[in-house]
Amino acid sequence: MEPDTIERLPGILRAYLSERLPGVRNVAIRNVARSPGGNSRSMWFFDADWEGEAPVAKRLMFRANESTCFRDEEASLEKEYRVFRALQETPVPVPANYWYERDPSWAGEDFVIRERVEGDTDFRGLPAASQRAILGHFIELLAIQHNLDWEALGLGFLGAPEDGPACARLVVERWERATKRELLDPQPVMTATMAWLKRNLPTEVDRIVLGQGQVGPGQLLFRDDRVAASLDWESAFIGDPMSDLAYLDFMVRPMIGDEAMEALIVRYGELSGIPIRRDNMRFYTVFQSYWAVSACLAAVNRFATGEMRKTQTLVLGMAAPRSFLRRMERIVREDAA
Amino acid sequence: MRPTPAEIVEGLQYNLRADLLPELESAWAKRIAGNMLWALEHLKQRLTGEHALAVEENADLRAVLAGAASARDSDAALAEALAAIDLAPGEAREWPASEALIAENARLRAVVDAIVEAFPAHRKGAAEDLWREILGYIARQTERDGALIEVNPD
Numbered sequence: 001m002e003p004d005t006i007e008r009l010p011g012i013l014r015a016y017l018s019e020r021l022p023g024v025r026n027v028a029i030r031n032v033a034r035s036p037g038g039n040s041r042s043m044w045f046f047d048a049d050w051e052g053e054a055p056v057a058k059r060l061m062f063r064a065n066e067s068t069c070f071r072d073e074e075a076s077l078e079k080e081y082r083v084f085r086a087l088q089e090t091p092v093p094v095p096a097n098y099w100y101e102r103d104p105s106w107a108g109e110d111f112v113i114r115e116r117v118e119g120d121t122d123f124r125g126l127p128a129a130s131q132r133a134i135l136g137h138f139i140e141l142l143a144i145q146h147n148l149d150w151e152a153l154g155l156g157f158l159g160a161p162e163d164g165p166a167c168a169r170l171v172v173e174r175w176e177r178a179t180k181r182e183l184l185d186p187q188p189v190m191t192a193t194m195a196w197l198k199r200n201l202p203t204e205v206d207r208i209v210l211g212q213g214q215v216g217p218g219q220l221l222f223r224d225d226r227v228a229a230s231l232d233w234e235s236a237f238i239g240d241p242m243s244d245l246a247y248l249d250f251m252v253r254p255m256i257g258d259e260a261m262e263a264l265i266v267r268y269g270e271l272s273g274i275p276i277r278r279d280n281m282r283f284y285t286v287f288q289s290y291w292a293v294s295a296c297l298a299a300v301n302r303f304a305t306g307e308m309r310k311t312q313t314l315v316l317g318m319a320a321p322r323s324f325l326r327r328m329e330r331i332v333r334e335d336a337a
Numbered sequence: 338m339r340p341t342p343a344e345i346v347e348g349l350q351y352n353l354r355a356d357l358l359p360e361l362e363s364a365w366a367k368r369i370a371g372n373m374l375w376a377l378e379h380l381k382q383r384l385t386g387e388h389a390l391a392v393e394e395n396a397d398l399r400a401v402l403a404g405a406a407s408a409r410d411s412d413a414a415l416a417e418a419l420a421a422i423d424l425a426p427g428e429a430r431e432w433p434a435s436e437a438l439i440a441e442n443a444r445l446r447a448v449v450d451a452i453v454e455a456f457p458a459h460r461k462g463a464a465e466d467l468w469r470e471i472l473g474y475i476a477r478q479t480e481r482d483g484a485l486i487e488v489n490p491d
Contacts, residue, residue, distance in 0.1 A: 033363065033365070034363065034365035035365070036363075036364035036365045036367075036368050185443055185446065186443065186446040186447040186449070186450035187450070188446065188449050188450045188453045188471070188474070188475050188478070189475045189478070189479060191450050191453040191454050192453050192471075192472070192475060195453065195454070195456070195458075199458060311369065311372040311373050311375075311376045312368075312369060312372050314372070314376055315372045315375050315376065318379070318486050319375060319486060319487075322483060322486055322487055325479055325482075325483075326479060326483070329475055329476055329479045332472060332475070333472045333475075333476060336468060336469060336472055
């Protein structure tokens with residue numbers, strides 16, 4: 001967002017809420033503060049107060065469309081808002097999303113206003129017992145999420161694969177296109193990994209589900225050793241549930257160890273009724289490395305071309321993908337051995 | 338000229354660490370200052386190490402292309418897959434200017450990338466040897482890029 005818009009943000013929020021909540025008077029905005037969390041979209045926390053009644057929380061968040069790493073083609077703010085709205089009617093805990101605003105006369109770009117849920121995000125800093133308890137709750141929620149009737153929830157707009165084999169093929173095609181669009185320098189490791197992915201596309205998918213894309217710690221708010229809210233739905237998709245499970249495995253196994261991770265996977269299978277397909281999980285573990293680098297390429301592109309010349313864009317684009325690039329290099333080399 | 342660009346960057350790093358960061362109160366501002374420290378360290382690594390790494394990359398890419406030309410001559414399937422790719426490594430020369438060297442490396446890297454994209458899925462003999470050579474290059478290239486990027490000023 002432009003600096004003058006940021007400076008005017010309290011006034012913008014006051015005017016916006018006054019218009020959106022016609023039954024209330026004297027809207028006041030306080031404690032506007034930039035959220036230090038998140039790598040993609042800019043967010044501000046704020047508190048609102050008013051006279052009168054409105055079905056809206058008073059601790060709120062403003063999320064701007066401006067994104068360091070995602071383009072609307074792959075992950076728009078509107079898409080995320082629609083997923084949140086659908087999930088509000090389910091047992092998956094998400095913050096209430098009140099408005100998606102596309103009129104640029106308010107803040108120069110699209111934005112969402114949503115409830116600010118109380119909770120912590122620093123999973124690594126927790127005692128092991130708390131980590132286990134939160135993950136135990138999360139795996140229950142993941143099983144529920146993968147059993148939601150996404151068609152009935154109106155989420156078919158995310159792009160439903162026509163059958164099992166199409167699940168992986170669609171995501172691979174989408175992110176190969178995104179990579180080619182964003183790359184400024186040739187990256188043979190990306191090309192070699194794409195060749196690996198195309199050779200190893202899973203064909204057996206037991207159920208086509210609503211996936212989150214990025215799941216688990218880092219995307220969760222927790223409180224009292226329970227998941228308070230699942231925060232990040234911009235990468236939501238309809239496809240193979242093993243994708244989410246692979247992401248969780250990749251992120252969490254190094255923190256909790258093999259035994260605890262395997263217990264979570266077994267528990268997920270019991271609760272969801274979905275068979276665990278290890279080959280699919282391996283495919284999605286590699287795919288997610290490719291995806292993470294591809295998303296970061298958009299940040300490099302935006303910085304280098306002057307579209308978003310900010311150091312947070314540079315750091316995300318260059319530093320964040322390093323471990324994924326090393327991982328991809330290792331996988332294609334092992335595959336050839 | 339002294340101070341060198343790298344020395345000036347060190348001065349900026351000092352001011353950020355010693356004078357600005359301790360005065361910052363919001364978590365967001367501290368995060369951005371940390372990002373700026375990373376960018377300054379990356380810049381210093383680029384100033385001091387990028388040229389030598391690019392010279393190494395240039396030699397590496399030229400060797401891969403020479404290997405590809407040789408393998409293509411002895412493998413019919415590979416020859417067919419790589420038929421549309423110009424494997425000429427370009428002129429061998431000294432590289433006093435980084436910009437021209439980096440542009441030449443980007444050109445050579447695009448050729449290697451095209452080879453990877455066109456490479457037959459089923460390979461043996463010379464093609465298999467070339468594939469391993471390419472993977473070796475990719476490993477070294479990942480290391481070289483990592484040397485400039487995996488910096489941690491704090």
